[in-house]
Amino acid sequence: MVDRADESAYRYRSDSEVSALSRKAAGRLGSVAPKPTPGRGDWRRACWRLALILLCAGALAGCGAHTPEAAITLSPPVIQAPKSSEKDGVRVAASVLSDAQAQQSFGVDMASRDLQVVWVRIENGSPSRLWFLVAALDADYYTPNEIGFLFRNSLSQEDRARLATFLRDHSPSQAIEPGQSTEGIVLAKRTEGGRYVNIELAGHDKLLHFGFAIPVADGYFDFEGLAPTLIYEDLERPDLGNSELRSALRDLPCCTSDSGGQRQGDPLNIAIVGSFDELMTALARSGWSFTHRITPSTIGRLVEATLAGQAYRVAPVSSLYVFGRPQDIALQRARSLISQRNHMRLWLAPFRYRGRSIWIGQISRDIGVKATVKSPSLTTHVIDPYVDEAREYLLQSLLHYHGVERFGFVAGVGNTTLEQPRTNLTGDPFYTDGLRLLVVLAQQPTPPHRARNFHWQELDVGESNEQPQNIEIAFPDGATQ
Numbered sequence: 001m002v003d004r005a006d007e008s009a010y011r012y013r014s015d016s017e018v019s020a021l022s023r024k025a026a027g028r029l030g031s032v033a034p035k036p037t038p039g040r041g042d043w044r045r046a047c048w049r050l051a052l053i054l055l056c057a058g059a060l061a062g063c064g065a066h067t068p069e070a071a072i073t074l075s076p077p078v079i080q081a082p083k084s085s086e087k088d089g090v091r092v093a094a095s096v097l098s099d100a101q102a103q104q105s106f107g108v109d110m111a112s113r114d115l116q117v118v119w120v121r122i123e124n125g126s127p128s129r130l131w132f133l134v135a136a137l138d139a140d141y142y143t144p145n146e147i148g149f150l151f152r153n154s155l156s157q158e159d160r161a162r163l164a165t166f167l168r169d170h171s172p173s174q175a176i177e178p179g180q181s182t183e184g185i186v187l188a189k190r191t192e193g194g195r196y197v198n199i200e201l202a203g204h205d206k207l208l209h210f211g212f213a214i215p216v217a218d219g220y221f222d223f224e225g226l227a228p229t230l231i232y233e234d235l236e237r238p239d240l241g242n243s244e245l246r247s248a249l250r251d252l253p254c255c256t257s258d259s260g261g262q263r264q265g266d267p268l269n270i271a272i273v274g275s276f277d278e279l280m281t282a283l284a285r286s287g288w289s290f291t292h293r294i295t296p297s298t299i300g301r302l303v304e305a306t307l308a309g310q311a312y313r314v315a316p317v318s319s320l321y322v323f324g325r326p327q328d329i330a331l332q333r334a335r336s337l338i339s340q341r342n343h344m345r346l347w348l349a350p351f352r353y354r355g356r357s358i359w360i361g362q363i364s365r366d367i368g369v370k371a372t373v374k375s376p377s378l379t380t381h382v383i384d385p386y387v388d389e390a391r392e393y394l395l396q397s398l399l400h401y402h403g404v405e406r407f408g409f410v411a412g413v414g415n416t417t418l419e420q421p422r423t424n425l426t427g428d429p430f431y432t433d434g435l436r437l438l439v440v441l442a443q444q445p446t447p448p449h450r451a452r453n454f455h456w457q458e459l460d461v462g463e464s465n466e467q468p469q470n471i472e473i474a475f476p477d478g479a480t481q
Helices: 004-011 015-029 040-064 099-106 144-150 157-169 242-250 276-285 296-308 388-400
Strands: 083-087 090-096 115-124 130-132 181-189 194-203 206-215 255-257 264-267 270-273 329-334 341-353 356-371 379-383 404-411 435-441
Touching (some): 083 206, 090 206, 115 194, 242 341, 242 404, 264 356, 388 404, 388 435
Parallel strands (some): 270 435
Antiparallel strands (some): 090 115, 115 181, 130 194, 404 435
16 A cells, blocks of 8 residues: 555656556566467357347348338330430430439339439441440449349349349340440439430441430529520620620629629639530530529528538529629539539620620639628638639630630739739639630530630730621610620
């Protein structure tokens, strides 16, 4: 035993002193006996314990399994208004089933296993055999037997076999002879809001490519209420040439605004030439996804994802205003966290370029989330202050996927510096070189080295011989020029 003085002294001794005392005490008590080496009996008992654990786990899994009282109903999917295209005598059509359509056809909830059903039809009018490269549609596609196994806890063994057989019987042939056609379904990883369907057909000394951006409505996406032809139905949009377009882009407002047009927001730093379908196809192919509208349901999901640090790849984008209205459509390229994404807002412009629509836009990179009373969700994203980086990212991603026919930069935003930045409507600072990017979308796949540059930032007038003219552009009532 030790008295209190010794106890107090022991309590304040150094670690090395304590270790020495411990070794001394251990010596008084005798050597510590070595741990026994496990024998054959110990290994046998350990194996029995492991087997018992696995048996219990299997029993618990069986308790969670559910065998339906009635067999599942299987029926071929009804395809309505598929997107289609034809080249070199080959016609391809594609569609993406909604979660409800897939469940109605196959009797199981494909979305619960993160699955999506893609339907394709290929008509080979060429003189040579074609091979359908399924992996080009989705490198991680699922096989029929794999689907059956994924539903092993909710289907009987008989129904799993029926489902796998049905899916196999309704899969497209991978080899299509001249004059023949094939159609069927491919089981892909689910992409919320729709997907870019990439169809590649390999033949003798050739490769045919077909691509479709196919949205899948769920009642919440902003594209569901968009009718581009109605935006300017009472206005005639002038058709501009090179120098006229440059002048029109330069004369646009520098920035977005609030609903009253009183306060400036993020800079208008992009313009894209192309029809709505061309726009959606090019952006979807380069990895951009569609966006939910702001509703109580999507706000709740947004807040939940923010608090949990989860992904929400189609999260709502707050409204900013140009031409007197909020954005016509928003898109984003999200990472695994909701706080990190590139996002853009686009407005159909009241003028065209050589018969094609022009979309004016704002793009920035979100790098975080902060609380604010200026948003319905009480949160907002924090943008990377160097907004030109997101602008360059858009150009590079479109070039990488062979989507650019021509591009250029034009003044109009107004340059700011890191030392003297401007701020957006939620107080985030930003700085820029003041240039606005113009991208003319390619109507045929165009390698990056074939994309042409307007070189506008280096010239007083456009590349062509056209001279700048005064342009009468009609804006909707209440719009800010």
